[in-house]
Amino acid sequence: MFDDIYPIDDRCKPLYIAGPCAAESREQLLTTARAVAAAGVGWLRAGVWKPRTRPGSFEGAGDMALQWLADAKSETGLRTMTEVATPQHVEAALASGIDAVWIGARTTTNPFAVQQIADALQGVDIPVLVKNPVNPDVELWIGAVQRIYNAGIRRLAAIHRGFGSYEQTLYRNPPHWSIPIELRRRIPSLPIVCDPSHMAGRADLVEPLAQQAISIGFDGLIVECHCRPSEALSDSAQQLTPVELRRLIGHMRVPERIAAHDAMRDYRSHIDTIDNRLMELLAERMEVARQIGEYKAQHGMPIIHRDRFNEILEAAAANARRMGMSSRFICRIITEIHEESVRQQLTVADKKHDIL
Numbered sequence: 001m002f003d004d005i006y007p008i009d010d011r012c013k014p015l016y017i018a019g020p021c022a023a024e025s026r027e028q029l030l031t032t033a034r035a036v037a038a039a040g041v042g043w044l045r046a047g048v049w050k051p052r053t054r055p056g057s058f059e060g061a062g063d064m065a066l067q068w069l070a071d072a073k074s075e076t077g078l079r080t081m082t083e084v085a086t087p088q089h090v091e092a093a094l095a096s097g098i099d100a101v102w103i104g105a106r107t108t109t110n111p112f113a114v115q116q117i118a119d120a121l122q123g124v125d126i127p128v129l130v131k132n133p134v135n136p137d138v139e140l141w142i143g144a145v146q147r148i149y150n151a152g153i154r155r156l157a158a159i160h161r162g163f164g165s166y167e168q169t170l171y172r173n174p175p176h177w178s179i180p181i182e183l184r185r186r187i188p189s190l191p192i193v194c195d196p197s198h199m200a201g202r203a204d205l206v207e208p209l210a211q212q213a214i215s216i217g218f219d220g221l222i223v224e225c226h227c228r229p230s231e232a233l234s235d236s237a238q239q240l241t242p243v244e245l246r247r248l249i250g251h252m253r254v255p256e257r258i259a260a261h262d263a264m265r266d267y268r269s270h271i272d273t274i275d276n277r278l279m280e281l282l283a284e285r286m287e288v289a290r291q292i293g294e295y296k297a298q299h300g301m302p303i304i305h306r307d308r309f310n311e312i313l314e315a316a317a318a319n320a321r322r323m324g325m326s327s328r329f330i331c332r333i334i335t336e337i338h339e340e341s342v343r344q345q346l347t348v349a350d351k352k353h354d355i356l
């Protein structure tokens with residue numbers, strides 16, 4: 001499964017998509033579209049139906065905005081895409097000649113809604129982009145991609161837009177890069193486009209996040225851009241001006257995608273050797289942990305010693321700093337290793353118990 005996924009647009013590497021959070025008026029959309037095209041971007045995004053947290057906020061211009069998107073396309077040559085959340089949205093968007101659709105983060109969270117959209121897309125050959133669910137759940141994200149794939153869609157991509165957080169953070173939706181990286185590991189053929197705008201929540205944080213995504217090796221960007229961000233009816237703080245969009249595109253440093261450099265091969269084999277050594281050391285540590293487990297069981301000692309783990313952690317943190325690594329990172333690893341050692345000792349203790 002997933003071996004026959006094709007890029008949304010193989011002319012564009014990376015795939016750049018930009019446009020306003022919402023299509024607000026014909027004039028606003030066309031002015032923004034001209035600027036997007038002038039920045040060298042190939043695709044125009046604009047929300048026609050907006051999922052808003054509270055009723056009474058601007059919920060998009062609705063069906064009539066589809067005509068504005070079609071007009072923007074015929075004037076600028078940009079391909080167009082919008083968000084769909086119901087089968088009715090899919091029908092209206094397809095009837096208007098839209099070039100692609102995306103599924104929003106709130107919708108991906110709900111498998112019933114995704115299935116309804118998938119059913120409406122059955123037999124239609126149109127690119128579909130699936131945003132991550134609001135909560136950091138890679139299985140839910142994969143499930144949504146699978147529903148769309150099962151409907152026969154083969155031009156598919158994921159959009160990583162960051163994840164909701166209860167804590168006050170610098171970002172509106174912190175990126176948690178390990179989740180899209182896990183998605184890439186699970187479905188290597190699926191392109192991943194980053195949405196730094198919804199991650200950032202603030203225009204000045206968009207470009208550094210965009211660069212991080214491109215440097216990691218993701219396949220494109222979807223960026224919110226408005227001809228007059230301060231007047232935007234939704235997501236005003238995070239939309240770039242056309243000048244900022246042009247600057248962002250001009251600044252992106254895109255890594256070459258050649259994996260066969262000799263130097264890279266050497267580095268990789270060096271890394272493999274180190275990983276094997278780490279593995280052997282871990283196996284050795286677990287063997288000692290089991291011996292300690294035997295000893296404790298024989299002498300009726302408890303597995304956990306109050307101060308011992310703290311001592312280990314403190315020593316590791318100090319060593320990490322001395323060796324130029326973050327102590328938080330090393331403490332996380334040591335905590336995991338310690339947990340596994342305790343599990344191994346519990347197994348030993350259980351066996352002893354069975355024998356006695």
Ligand code: PEP
Binds near residue numbers: 047083198
């Ligand atoms: C959007 O892209 O305009 C949008 C509503 O984003 P999300 O679904 O990521 O919140």
Ligand code: MN
Binds near residue numbers: 021022224234235
């Ligand atoms: Mn938005």
